[in-house]
Amino acid sequence: MPESKRQPVIETRGLRKVFRDFWRRPTVEAVKGLDLTVNDGEVFGLLGPNGSGKSTTIKMLLGLLRPSAGVVRVLDAAPDDTRAKARIGYLPEVSHLHPFLTPRETLMYYASLFGMPRKEAVRRTHELLVMVDLEHAADRAVGGFSKGMARRVGLAQALVNAPGLLILDEPTSGLDPIGSREVKDLVCALAQGGVTVLMTSHLLADVEDVCDRVAILERGVLRAEGKIAELLRQPDAVRFEVEGLDEPDAAAVRAELEARTGRRVRQEYPAMSLERYFLQVVARDGQQRAFAMAPFLGAAPADTNS
């Protein structure tokens, strides 16, 4: 789809949030006049250091916080519109699960909040538990779960309604490298299925791997915004990578290049990234399970009144 014809799914204009104390005195201005547009089908990354206002922005998009000024439209509706909510999936920074529920009960509970019929809810719950690899712990209370396990329940919960818009606040926090790899693959797969994703992170590598477009916030102000490829291109540098070149050949190629261009050529022996090494060592089943979620792609939104 050409860029210009894409529908905006999230739009904010002049968004501000001032937190106040008990006596209504302003304590901090967390978001300062933010203009943001996330288009249909995009994977959008919101970056920024701690306390830059990422979570605050997301909570305003979801109607959990009221903007002090500015306009928010999500899925062409105000943030507290239930029709829009029916098509949104949200994973908060901290999962905030009910500790006395099991993952199965948790997912059934959230499915019921979407008004999903019981049969459908049971089926989807099962599929999601398989997807996040928690079948073996499906009937233990989540209160005793490790951070990463709880995170997986949170993620499954965000997908219960097969959302058209997925909002993930630091989705990879607390996950092991395999888990984060899976989440990233999942995000890519969802995006291919047409889901719009807004995610925040301060793990730049994560964002770089999956996002089409990013915005960088600092102390509530938008510092940069654009396509990752464009933001990161270094127009005056070129890099070649050749496998299986021995020392003398490499030296010869380098000499040739330097002679031709009259510039210094840097030669490197790139190491495998630690992430790739870890994945090779700990690879489970040698498979990328995240793609097991194919059945969710393109499923109709769950709420019967939409």
Added chain:
Amino acid sequence: MTNDAQNGIAASARRIGGVAVLAVRAALRTRTVGALLALLAVCVLVLPGAVKGDGTPEGELHILLTYTLGFAFGILCLATLWAACALFAAEIDSARMQLSAVKPVRAAEFWAGKWLALLALNAAALLAVYTGVYAQVRWRMHRDGWETVEQPVSRYVAHPLLPSPREEARETLDELRARNELPKGYSERTILRALEEKAPEKYTEIPPGRQQAWRFRLSRPLRAGEAVTVRLRFETEYNTRAQVTGICRLGCVETARAVEVPLDDFTLKEIEFAVDARAFGQAPDAGLRTFELSFEHTGDAKHAPGLLLRFRKDVALLTPGGSFWMNLLRAAAVHGSVLALLAAFGLTLSICFSLPVAAFVATVLLVLTMVGNSVVQVVSEEDAKKWSNRAGMLVSRTVHGATRHALKAEPLAALTNGERLEADMLRASLVWNALLLPLLLAAAGCAVLRRRELADAE
């Protein structure tokens, strides 16, 4: 109805059900419910055996109906109120509400789900308590072989036909004005209100040699084969009360026949005697409805003290009103409705405040409600002149006024006195406590929930 609307209602029902199931699970998986059940079990199983009665069936019944049911209901009241206060507040304070709030659930659906969960839990608890009491009464009846007259009953109560408290207050006011005896410094409205409030509590003296008559109209006619019971309660001088004697005459207006009963034992503060319907002659098909009761103080004018009676409360005709067990069921329904109101009240508070604040406010208001009724009657206008007293009066009067209708039915008093809880009382209790007031509270709670920033509390 269109398909869309039907689907919408079904989805809404599923959301409410989901919220309710969560709340029930939350309750059942904490230790508090276990503790609560243990307390209730003590009330029902241990308390009746532990409290020493006077050994009569009447005394045992009194313990079961007043102490056991009273304590159990009190425990349930507090438990319901505090649980309701926790339901929203704890979820909001722990940020768990954020995950639910971003789902397409309306504020009213959250409220209704949690309220229904509390109703279900309370219904189960009440069922257990009342079944326990029922079994205890049955068991004692069986074990001790209670006589028919000792067994618990349920009777219609008829009070004398008298001018309404308001009319009576007006009359008294007019009299006082005519005699120029109006208390100084009060508006007539204040005096009128005080008189009206005190009318049901006003004692009238019947001195020796004087006769007093009352007319009654039964809500349900007396039929052949039934008996009508006359109940007189009174206050009198302790030392000289042995001197009191009297004659009671109960006449039926329809058949123009009367029965005279001489009374000479005024040592207890209550006299009850029954008259068979046959004594009034052949009853018409419609039964007997209108009666006239008179009491003549025949004691010695020099030595016998007068009798003091509150006409609206102390003089009554009682006629058979179904089985005691049905009355027990009605009492349970009234208690259930009051718990439904408390649940609604707690839920709305729990939306507005954090858990400790909500629980504190709820408890204070509960205590005010309990003392409010008595304060309104006890505090005299003289006391109410001081500003601090006046502020207290204002608060208790407001609370009393707001809760008067909701708490009008007194199921425990009715059960112990063997009085049938009348249908209109039951209906009023259910409609006010389990429907109208909760709706009002729900509307207020939902309005706040919609405006509240749920992510603020972190």
